[in-house]
Amino acid sequence: MVFNSYTFIAFFIVMLLLHNMPFSWKTKKINLLLASYIFYAAWNPPFILLLWLSTVIDFYVGKALYNQENKHKRKLLLVISLIGNLGMLCFFKYGNFFLDNFTHLVNAMGGNFHPAHPNIILPAGISFYTFTTLCYTVDMYKRKSAPVKSMLDFSLFVTFFPHLVAGPIVRPPQLVPQFETPRSASQQQLLQGLFLVSLGLFMKVVLADSMLAKSANDVFNAHGPMTTLDAWAGVLAFSGQIFFDFAGYSTCAIGVASCLGFVLPENFLFPYASIGFSDFWRRWHITLSSWLRDYLYIPLGGNRNGKFKTYINLMITMLLGGLWHGANWTFVVWGALHGAYLWGEKIIQDYHKMYQNSLGKIPSGELGVLGIIPNEFKSKNLKNFTLAMITFFFINVTWVFFRSPDFSSAWQLLRTMFSHVPNATALLTTLSIIKVFVIVSLLVACHWMMRNTRVLTVANKLPWWLLGIIWSVIILLLIWSQESSSSFIYFQF
Numbered sequence: 001m002v003f004n005s006y007t008f009i010a011f012f013i014v015m016l017l018l019h020n021m022p023f024s025w026k027t028k029k030i031n032l033l034l035a036s037y038i039f040y041a042a043w044n045p046p047f048i049l050l051l052w053l054s055t056v057i058d059f060y061v062g063k064a065l066y067n068q069e070n071k072h073k074r075k076l077l078l079v080i081s082l083i084g085n086l087g088m089l090c091f092f093k094y095g096n097f098f099l100d101n102f103t104h105l106v107n108a109m110g111g112n113f114h115p116a117h118p119n120i121i122l123p124a125g126i127s128f129y130t131f132t133t134l135c136y137t138v139d140m141y142k143r144k145s146a147p148v149k150s151m152l153d154f155s156l157f158v159t160f161f162p163h164l165v166a167g168p169i170v171r172p173p174q175l176v177p178q179f180e181t182p183r184s185a186s187q188q189q190l191l192q193g194l195f196l197v198s199l200g201l202f203m204k205v206v207l208a209d210s211m212l213a214k215s216a217n218d219v220f221n222a223h224g225p226m227t228t229l230d231a232w233a234g235v236l237a238f239s240g241q242i243f244f245d246f247a248g249y250s251t252c253a254i255g256v257a258s259c260l261g262f263v264l265p266e267n268f269l270f271p272y273a274s275i276g277f278s279d280f281w282r283r284w285h286i287t288l289s290s291w292l293r294d295y296l297y298i299p300l301g302g303n304r305n306g307k308f309k310t311y312i313n314l315m316i317t318m319l320l321g322g323l324w325h326g327a328n329w330t331f332v333v334w335g336a337l338h339g340a341y342l343w344g345e346k347i348i349q350d351y352h353k354m355y356q357n358s359l360g361k362i363p364s365g366e367l368g369v370l371g372i373i374p375n376e377f378k379s380k381n382l383k384n385f386t387l388a389m390i391t392f393f394f395i396n397v398t399w400v401f402f403r404s405p406d407f408s409s410a411w412q413l414l415r416t417m418f419s420h421v422p423n424a425t426a427l428l429t430t431l432s433i434i435k436v437f438v439i440v441s442l443l444v445a446c447h448w449m450m451r452n453t454r455v456l457t458v459a460n461k462l463p464w465w466l467l468g469i470i471w472s473v474i475i476l477l478l479i480w481s482q483e484s485s486s487s488f489i490y491f492q493f
Contacts, residue, residue, distance in 0.1 A: 082137075229433060
């Protein structure tokens with residue numbers, strides 16, 4: 001079941017009615033849990049067994065980890081949890097990937113190995129709920145918080161349907177306490193939630209699917225030579241598509257939760273206005289980047305053991321973050337590029353600080369994440385906007401590897417973007433190119449103007465009649481676009 005379907009609208013209305021009935025709080029939580037299983041079963045009912053297995057293992061192992069005093073037994077329990085969670089993830093998501101690469105390696109060394117190719121189906125959202133349960137057992141091992149007392153509350157924490165399939169990735173302290181006492185949406189929460197759901201669907205259905213998806217697909221699926229303008233239009237189209245698609249899902253998830261009286265963490269903060277690459281990862285898929293920081297980068301040593309070790313830890317984190325997105329080497333390269341960008345950014349920052357110190361000056365004010373402060377820039381806003389556009393340019397280069405099915409396609413597209421291709425033919429219509437550049441330009445401009453605020457903050461400041469007009473236009477465009485049957489991009493991760 002996807003948010004952008006009439007089935008979900010009917011499902012959501014029923015859930016709102018049940019949640020506002022005069023039932024006991026325990027009954028309402030059971031309703032939410034059953035609804036979450038129904039929501040997930042709409043894809044493939046047998047995979048609910050994986051959810052149950054992950055939930056049961058981590059609930060009891062987490063409680064044992066918190067109460068166990070023997071260090072060796074605690075480590076054994078943690079290993080059991082890691083094997084249970086990562087084992088399922090590796091089998092379903094990376095089983096074919098590992099087998100294919102092992103086969104290529106053996107045959108390249110002179111072997112004759114041709115195993116049967118297993119038909120492994122990837123469960124929807126397995127990367128998201130695996131990280132959700134994994135952070136719980138790690139927190140129990142470190143005794144960061146008390147274990148969840150109720151199996152019902154823990155099951156609902158894992159399977160709560162707004163965040164189940166594509167995040168945001170929640171942690172126990174962010175959601176479990178909300179299940180302990182009765183919650184229902186206030187009038188303001190309900191209106192804000194419905195507005196966010198409308199906005200999220202508009203981003204997905206109208207902008208991502210109706211306006212940008214075709215241009216992106218035409219370019220990335222092309223087999224023949226194309227013009228440089230077409231190549232850039234396709235990459236920019238995907239840049240806009242993936243933001244509207246994924247941020248649209250997160251916006252819907254936060255809005256649905258708000259309508260039920262719950263609060264989910266923000267996942268996007270206008271990332272295409274990022275001043276540098278570390279700033280980008282503070283704004284893009286925030287819950288994943290913070291998870292990787294707290295449960296991978298810092299345990300590896302973070303920046304505590306010198307510059308060289310810091311660079312290694314940073315690259316390992318970004319490589320695994322890339323692999324998390326998909327079982328393909330193109331995702332690894334995508335992660336490696338982001339790691340290299342962060343390396344370069346840190347080197348420039350360190351050099352700038354060293355230069356300032358050599359002059360006996362103490363840097364003042366915001367230097368920007370990249371650490372580049374051209375003297376000719378009199379305006380701080382102009383300087384930061386220029387840095388944001390440089391960042392956006394390099395981010396678009398990484399999307400080539402993220403979207404391309406293989407390296408051959410990625411290299412061909414990059415060559416087309418940065419050099420003249422002989423015998424190239426126009427792939428996209430003039431109208432399509434104009435549409436892409438206008439939408440992406442407006443997207444970047446909107447991100448820049450909104451980078452230090454929030455959507456709801458702006459909405460609350462608008463006159464009621466103006467907000468009503470904007471909301472009405474969103475609804476009308478949704479109706480005009482009809483139902484979008486395509487799944488959200490991040491469902492495959």
